[in-house]
Amino acid sequence: MSEKGFSGIFPYLVTPFDDSLRLKEDVLADLVNHLISKGVHGLTPLGSTGEGVYLPSDTKKRTVEVVVRAAGRRVPVIAGVNEMTTAGAIKQAAEFQRIGVDGILVILPTYFPLSERQIVGHFRAVARAVSCPVVLYANPKYAGWDFTLPMLQELAEEPNILYLKDASGNTGKLFSIMSALKGRIRVFSASAHVPLFVFMMGGAGWMAGPACLIPEQCIELYRLALEKRWEKALELQKKLWPLNVAFQRYSLTPCVKAGLEIQGFPVGPPAPPQKPLSEEEKKAVSRVLEKIGALESG
16 A cells, blocks of 8 residues: 555455366466456455355355455555455455455345444444554445445544445435535445546546456556546547446356456356356456457467
8 A cells, every 4th residue: 555545446356266166276376367467556356246155165265365465566456345244354354464465345235124333333443453444345235235324424433444435325414425525435436326427526547357357558548537538538538338238137257257258358157046157248348348449368
């Protein structure tokens, strides 16, 4: 992490595995090296696209070990902590820090409804279990809960809670959060948002699955935003947007994995009960990637 903290394009890595759900370590390392060679600013294993919710703890640990080793301190690694229990999340966060991650992304999947007090307590407890920077994650469409501004203001009291990855798709809400917190917690865009608009509001960057498939284009979008070349940036954003539409239509991880297979990375199928894309759906994704200019793996 630089003195300015985490910023830029952080691909949500897929977790490559075979039909028996055995981790393809070499494929994962190749993907890490490929993305770093393209210029990404960081890597996020075990985010939503990484299918952490479906993986056993030993596979999660090994995934993080492979990514940290392959990255070799060239870019920061922010590992997803995806556990339904607070005790489990604390254990996993501490383990990932020992492995050598630069930060953690804390995800809270739920089954029974939780109060705001319980949610705040979970994130606070995990943050206090580590000394590295913490990224809060909220995806209300799937989790059934969302951060409110008072919750974030309370969590901002924890010195190492520094970022929020919000997947609500509510840009107005993000604007209110960023205005109220005044940089105390910086915001990363999700694929549910139009990333350019989040950049315009002062967002830290973009953490999402699309960057696995179009790293150079995502980096260019971020660079144009930093340079405040808004017309060129908007033109590029329009060109890239169909890939976000494909994700929303075909399901995130199966879509990213299909795209990587098309590009030559044998990342394997999504974990059941998810299903791989059909041949017709793969053709649709391929057409989108072709229009964007993203069919060469390099």
